[in-house]
Amino acid sequence: MASRSERVAALLDRPPLRGLLRRLPTWHGVLVLNYHRVGDASAEPWDRTLWSATAERFDAQLRLLAREADVVGPADVPELVGRGRGRHVLLTFDDGYRDNREIAFPLLRAHGLTATFFLATGFLDAPHAAWWDEIAWMTRRATAAAVPAGEWLGEPVALPPGGGDADAAAARLVRVYKALPAERAEAWLAFLAEATGAGRCGPDDVAGTWMTWDHARELRDGGMTIGGHTVTHPLLARVPLERQAEEIDGCAARLRERLQEPMRWFSYPVGSRDAFSDQTRALLEQRGVELAFSFYGGYAGGRALDRLDVPRVHVGPAMDVPRLRATLSLPQLFARVDEKFSPG
Numbered sequence: 001m002a003s004r005s006e007r008v009a010a011l012l013d014r015p016p017l018r019g020l021l022r023r024l025p026t027w028h029g030v031l032v033l034n035y036h037r038v039g040d041a042s043a044e045p046w047d048r049t050l051w052s053a054t055a056e057r058f059d060a061q062l063r064l065l066a067r068e069a070d071v072v073g074p075a076d077v078p079e080l081v082g083r084g085r086g087r088h089v090l091l092t093f094d095d096g097y098r099d100n101r102e103i104a105f106p107l108l109r110a111h112g113l114t115a116t117f118f119l120a121t122g123f124l125d126a127p128h129a130a131w132w133d134e135i136a137w138m139t140r141r142a143t144a145a146a147v148p149a150g151e152w153l154g155e156p157v158a159l160p161p162g163g164g165d166a167d168a169a170a171a172r173l174v175r176v177y178k179a180l181p182a183e184r185a186e187a188w189l190a191f192l193a194e195a196t197g198a199g200r201c202g203p204d205d206v207a208g209t210w211m212t213w214d215h216a217r218e219l220r221d222g223g224m225t226i227g228g229h230t231v232t233h234p235l236l237a238r239v240p241l242e243r244q245a246e247e248i249d250g251c252a253a254r255l256r257e258r259l260q261e262p263m264r265w266f267s268y269p270v271g272s273r274d275a276f277s278d279q280t281r282a283l284l285e286q287r288g289v290e291l292a293f294s295f296y297g298g299y300a301g302g303r304a305l306d307r308l309d310v311p312r313v314h315v316g317p318a319m320d321v322p323r324l325r326a327t328l329s330l331p332q333l334f335a336r337v338d339e340k341f342s343p344g
């Protein structure tokens with residue numbers, strides 16, 4: 001069922017409202033859109049909530065942005081907030097999935113647009129399944145009927161052999177992961193490997209999932225911007241200060257070594273309000289990171305910019321062209337995360 005904001009967006013897309021929408025006054029600030037994966041998720045064993053758009057939808061979104069917005073880079077953000085009036089949009093991608101290079105990049109180039117790619121460097125250096133992807137993979141490979149209730153779960157979670165839906169089970173099990181203290185996360189995955197009967201996902205299973213450093217270089221040389229997203233993608237606020245520093249410094253070191261780029265831009269893994277702390281902010285500040293992006297909705301408007309908490313909007317299946325047009329015209333109303341989305 002369409003949400004209220006989807007119905008409003010559809011209504012605004014019909015004449016005469018559509019014409020009015022275009023004539024609405026522009027706004028101050030920058031709307032930052034966040035993507036993860038682009039392409040066809042339907043046959044993938046991975047977490048399908050990560051797919052932001054099909055190639056066709058992404059192409060249509062870019063066509064609209066090229067016509068009705070000014071797509072900017074991260075370096076433009078500070079001066080646009082509080083001053084620039086317009087429809088300024090920054091496109092961002094998190095994690096470093098290879099479809100970003102293979103599908104999104106050629107489309108961005110075809111439309112003459114730029115985007116920023118935040119890489120979790122551990123996925124490029126030693127390709128392995130991200131925890132959310134591995135959980136989804138396990139639910140699809142499950143031989144057990146359910147993950148039983150017990151130490152980890154109050155209620156059993158039905159798996160496909162027991163009549164459960166793999167995506168729904170994965171969403172539930174990913175939520176458990178996100179609520180755990182970091183030191184118990186690995187034990188939860190080991191338990192699930194056993195309880196689902198799927199075992200652990202090996203390096204061969206993820207072949208072709210992540211970009212290589214050559215891909216990252218191609219993006220950079222093709223006019224894209226590269227930023228950091230830690231090494232192993234932990235929820236930074238859940239790990240001790242020392243480990244946070246290792247994740248931030250390790251990521252910066254690899255960007256410098258492989259791309260000769262300083263880490264000027266960063267996005268917080270998961271990006272919810274509780275995914276980073278004042279300690280995290282202080283570490284980034286000390287290391288000269290210029291902007292750090294969160295992921296709980298909103299846009300960088302108003303008079304002041306919080307450089308270490310630049311808001312972003314989730315692009316998911318609900319972001320069709322009418323919805324994107326409505327968000328561009330009235331970010332005050334539409335720049336919100338209102339979809340179920342777990343990792344990031």
Ligand SMILES: [Zn+2]
Pocket residue numbers: 094095229233268269270343344
């Ligand atoms: Zn991420």
